[in-house]
Amino acid sequence: MTDMSVIMGKFMSRSNKLTSRDRLVRAAIEVFGTRGYHATRVSDLVSHAGVAHGTFYLYFDNKEAIFLYLVDDFFTRLQNQTLDRFPASAVANTGELNAQLLEMWRSILGHCRCEPFLTALILRESYAVSLASRTRVEERFAQTITSIGTYLKELAKRGIIRGSVTDASAWGILGLIERAIHYAVVVNPEAEVDTLAHEFLQIELNGLLGDREGLGAA
Amino acid sequence: MTDMSVIMGKFMSRSNKLTSRDRLVRAAIEVFGTRGYHATRVSDLVSHAGVAHGTFYLYFDNKEAIFLYLVDDFFTRLQNQTLDRFPASAVANTGELNAQLLEMWRSILGHCRCEPFLTALILRESYAVSLASRTRVEERFAQTITSIGTYLKELAKRGIIRGSVTDASAWGILGLIERAIHYAVVVNPEAEVDTLAHEFLQIELNGLLGDREGLGAA
Amino acid sequence: MTDMSVIMGKFMSRSNKLTSRDRLVRAAIEVFGTRGYHATRVSDLVSHAGVAHGTFYLYFDNKEAIFLYLVDDFFTRLQNQTLDRFPASAVANTGELNAQLLEMWRSILGHCRCEPFLTALILRESYAVSLASRTRVEERFAQTITSIGTYLKELAKRGIIRGSVTDASAWGILGLIERAIHYAVVVNPEAEVDTLAHEFLQIELNGLLGDREGLGAA
Amino acid sequence: MTDMSVIMGKFMSRSNKLTSRDRLVRAAIEVFGTRGYHATRVSDLVSHAGVAHGTFYLYFDNKEAIFLYLVDDFFTRLQNQTLDRFPASAVANTGELNAQLLEMWRSILGHCRCEPFLTALILRESYAVSLASRTRVEERFAQTITSIGTYLKELAKRGIIRGSVTDASAWGILGLIERAIHYAVVVNPEAEVDTLAHEFLQIELNGLLGDREGLGAA
DNA sequence: AATGAATGAGAATTCATTCAT
DNA sequence: AATGAATGAATTCTCATTCAT
Known part of the structure; x- marks a missing residue:
């Protein structure tokens, strides 16, 4: 199918x-x-x-084992196809960051669109299968947070994004990504990935107020 | 009752x-x-x-019924204490928006901090209890999205935030809020609500790049 | 009601x-x-x-007790209004037997028509409530069989009915009566009691072949 | 199966x-x-x-299902071994009817004697298991009544039995059969089937009064 | 490697009965 | 005499897992 x-x-x-x-x-x-x-x-x-x-x-040892296999597989492949392919070191300025993140959004949303069942499963149930699998999933999310955090700190250090980003920020960005995926896969699976990528990128980089200079210019 | x-x-x-x-x-x-x-x-x-x-x-009719009661109760109270108390109409400019959202963040995080068990339960399992409860929870989230969307559109119409906000944006903001709550309640329950409120507000309004003018000034 | x-x-x-x-x-x-x-x-x-x-x-001591009360009450009243009122000793010949049994059929069917719920309950469930109540009901039916048997033997002894009636016959007659009641109360509650009384009396006295002399005359 | x-x-x-x-x-x-x-x-x-x-x-889906299986099985087999094997069309006169019914009685009583538990179960509890099974059992009895009724009407049409038999008569005969079985299986399981068959046949054909001609002759 | 009948621990749910008020 | 919230023993049913073939 x-x-x-x-x-x-x-x-x-x-x-x-x-x-x-x-x-x-x-x-x-x-x-x-x-x-x-x-x-x-x-x-x-x-x-x-x-x-x-x-x-x-x-x-498989039991029912939980196949679920855990799916989770590990999902996270591994998503990580490979997203953060691993887009190092902060390759970004020199805001424009390049913009380009890289846009590509990353396209990649994430596109990837998840290709496996809607698995994506929906992870988003909805990953924490709820059992205490044991919750721990495993928390580890996976913790790794993701570390990746995001490292990425952001690198950019912050080099003055490409604001300096005040923290772990909390990384969690916030994770939430943004999760619901973005949810929107793209579950809520509005017809919407163009490209349009959505631009939209979520805008929030990620400029928030609700949007680009001040652009706003000022308008 | x-x-x-x-x-x-x-x-x-x-x-x-x-x-x-x-x-x-x-x-x-x-x-x-x-x-x-x-x-x-x-x-x-x-x-x-x-x-x-x-x-x-x-x-209660069964185990699911008491869970559903908790969900409804949680959403109702959270809605009452947050979005319902902070109408977009009370906001005239960016400064006031800043103040209102800060208050809203404080309120949300503070509220959830007071019921950590219920909050964690909703965040982790609300979609995973049963097909029936998933539908109920989806309705609740849909209502929340409507509230957020209405709020944002009102602000956009009046030029207080950028004009390009959509339903997708509302889902993105929801994700940000969810993981912010998760961070405040589960990951770092010791962190000061006030500090966190400022932090998440910053992402919400200005994204990762942060306030351009401030950045320019620095 | x-x-x-x-x-x-x-x-x-x-x-x-x-x-x-x-x-x-x-x-x-x-x-x-x-x-x-x-x-x-x-x-x-x-x-x-x-x-x-x-x-x-x-x-009532428990749920079974009220059922047992209903059973006892039903049997007692039915016995009073039927067999007890129509002694074999009052019958001198076939014509009188005919008249007495017709009256008895009217009485039984009429009585049961007046309490359709209780009648249906006894017919359907009296043996099935519990082992204890089954015993009680069996006693009641045994009494009824004794009454019928005594009645028949008296008539047989005096040559009014054929001499070959036995306990088995009494059980057969009981079955006839039970399903007659069932028919009158459950299957066809609109039928005239009088018509039914004649019909069942005919079977009781003359069987399927019917009155030989009448048949011969026809 | x-x-x-x-x-x-x-x-x-x-x-x-x-x-x-x-x-x-x-x-x-x-x-x-x-x-x-x-x-x-x-x-x-x-x-x-x-x-x-x-x-x-x-x-089996549940306890009721196995009971229903037993009921269906019992009725099917009883029908096959009794009414289905003895068509009214094979009967030309009273003597042949006598012979056929005697055989039928032997068959019914013999059959039920072979499965006393199931027979007692059906007689005692078939109506009392649940509302759903009551309906099923009522259907089965209704079929039986139809079979008996058809049989009797055929005989009546051809003048072999009296013309006045109706549905009510069929129910009466059913009751006679039920309690005959009950007697043969539960009350007096030692009695000879043959003796009982003659006895119940006598009631069925000639009722309590018995064969008029024979009586007159005696 | 594959099967699928059999298992039985474990969970949800019911409902007759009690008893403090 | 009447109440009705509370009880908990008893029962049905499910389903992950096993193992002989």
Whole structure:
């Protein structure tokens, strides 16, 4: 249903027959993402994947394990395709920052648009699966915050953004990104990614008041 | 029916003996907020509340019903204490906006700090309880978005903020607020509300680049 | 709803206000008779009767007790109004037997038509309430069989009916009566009692073949 | 799906190991038939059948479902072995009717004697399990009445029995049959089926007065 | 590698009954 | 005599997990 290569991140040329494991992962993304983790029974997963109950336990220790796999996979791929590709060191001035962040927004929103089920699942349920998985998810978010924080501090140090950014700011930016993704994927999946990228970039860089100079000029 | 003791977190003046329903609501906030909704059994709730199993079903249809009550109650009170008290119409210029939003941030963060369990519960699990409750929660968030959107459009119309704010912007601001609350309540519950309010206000109004004029002046 | 004097078997002139006990008995007949014993909760009984839960236990030991009261009451009254009023000794020949049994059928069907709820309840559920109440009901039916058997043997002894009637016959007649009542009360409550009485009497006395002499004459 | 072992009360030839479903059906017949439906817990069923709780729900939706299965099965088999095998069309005169009905009585009583638990269960509790099952049982009895009625009308049309038989008569005959079965299975399980068949046939055809001609002759 | 019938611990929910007022 | 909030034992049902094949 969704593009295979994106979901699996693997080559699929050898055989057009998916392995049982792949089928289970795909089923989990779709069913968890639609019904929610807790409303999904292992039997839903296996029937959706077209495999037997026992087969599930051949590849995953338990229901939580496949969820955790999805989370790790999601965060890893998102990180690779976004922050890792856009180092603060490559930015010399406001104009370049503008360009880089625009690209980053495009990348994030585009990526999440490609896997709407998984994205919605992570946004909605990542904290709510179990105490154990909450801890794992908190670690992942903490890493993200560190990445964002490091990025921002680097820019601040070099005077490209204001100097007063802190960890709190990083959390705020994270929230902005999360709901931006939510908007792009869930609320308004028809909207152009480019338009949205500009819109959220504007808030990120200039807030509600917007570019003072532009405003002054107007 | 509305129980001040629960809402205010204070003892009632008439009698220092809480009703069974009050005890259950308090227990739910604490236990759901700590262990999470799904890891909480009705038996945890009643033992925490010090009432019998049957008593729970005297006041709530099921586990989901008490959660939904908490959600509605939370949103209603938060709305009352924030957006409802700060109309866009009372703002004439950037300075007044600054003051009003600062007050709003203080109010939101202060309010959520007072009920950390319930706040954390809503932030983490509101979407993940059940399909039915997800719908309810989505409605509540949709209302919030409408409030924020209306507020912003009013300000934009009067030229106090930039004219390009949209629904997407409202969702972005919502995300900022959510993670700001998360930071203030969960990540850094020791931080001064006032400091945080200034910090998030800065992002909200001026973004990462900050006040251009100030920046220029520096 | 149903005629009070019939249901209560008491005078009601002193006060038009029913006692709590009476209200409970009436409610039990109606609600047990409609919903069935097991689907009826004590709370249905008391809410239907307009009294409090505790009041129920002032008059009856438990839910089964009120059912048993209804059963005893029903059988006693039916016995009084039927077999007790029509002794075999009063019958001298076939013609008189015909007349007496017709009257008995009228009496039975008429009586049961007056309390359709209670009648349906007894017919449908008397054996199914509990092991204890089954025993009680079996005793009541055994008494009825004894009465019928005695009646038949007396007639047989005096050559008014055929000599070969046994206990088995008595049970067969009981079945006929039960389903006759069922038909008159449940299946076809509009049919004339008189017509039905003739019809069932015909089966009782002459079976399916009918009166041989009459048949021969025809 | 149909399980001969249960139906026939015999061991299957292929394998002497009953399936879980068979074991549950057998247990249900025995335990429901002894203790009664409402006094029987699902846990009684499974412990009697020697399977786990979960296994029960693998084969039946709930306790009511297995009861309904028993009812349908019972009625179907009884119908097949009685009315379906004895068409009114095969009867030409009173003598042949006598012979056919005698055979039918033998068949019914013999059949019910072979499954005393199930028979007693149906006779005692079929109406009392739940509102839903009452409806189902009423449908089954209505079908039976239709069968009996059709049979009787055919005979009446051809002058073999008296012309005045109606639906009411069919219900009366049904009652006679029910209590005859009850007598043969519950009250006097030692009595010879043949004797009983003659006895009930006598009532069915000639009623209490008996064969007029024979009586006159005597 | 795959199966799927069987398991049983564990959870939600009900409702007859009590008892302090 | 009447009340009705509170009780908690009892029961149904679910579903993640196992294991013999």
